Amino acid sequence: MDHNEITLNEVLRHTMHDFLNNMHILQMNIDMGKPEEARALIQKYSQKCNQFFDINNIGLYKTNEWLQTFGIKYNQLTLDVQTSLLNRKAEKYDDALKDYLNRFVQAIYPHFRGYQEQLLKVHIISDEFLEILIDIRGDWSNNKWQDELTGELFQLQILETTDNSIKVKLIASGRLE
Structure with a gap:
């Protein structure tokens, strides 16, 4: 599948499929x-919304559109999004963040093995600065993901790199005002 082109019909079909599955589980x-399990699921689905x-x-x-359509494009990888959003005005980082996340996943995605669970956690924090914590777990070998440039708007801080884990933090170059 072309990882850049998704039709509106594909998005709607995927969304309706997920919605129907969630209703069946409830x-x-x-x-x-x-x-109690039904209430917990309602809480989980509400939190995602x-x-x-x-x-x-x-x-x-x-970035949000990229996150929401992630499962359609990258079905071998589970995405877990967390947010701690206190400050607005992050729009100037939107294109650069979406672009970085997309290049990062495209650089590592071909190395995944379909028979093992692969988990990508993205935690978006907006307080004084916009920070994005990326934590990816799986069984795959190192590749050239680090060669990807973050551009002028983000600084990359590498927290951990092994054959089974990558943890990085993207920090916006300027304060959110």
Whole structure:
């Protein structure tokens, strides 16, 4: 699949499929007399929706679109998004962040093995500065992901690199004002 081109129909089909699966899981928990599990799922799904709106509210529209369509493009990799968003006005970093995340995943994705779980965690923090923590786990060998340039808007801090893990932090070059 071309990792850059996704049709609106593909997005809607994927969204409807996920929605229907989630409703079936909720119904199954209710039918089995497990209201606490059903409530926990509702909380999980609500949190995901709130994160979507929060990311948009700080001005990361294109990054948010990339995150929301991630599962369609990269089905061998599970994405876990976390947010700690206190400050808005991150829009000037949107294109650069989306571009960096896309290049990072495209650089490492061909090295994944489909028979093992691969997990990508992205934690977006907007306080005084915009920071993005990227933590990826899987069984794959090192490659040239570090050669990717972060550009003028981000500084890259490498926290860990092994054959099974990469942890990096992107820090915006300027304060969020």
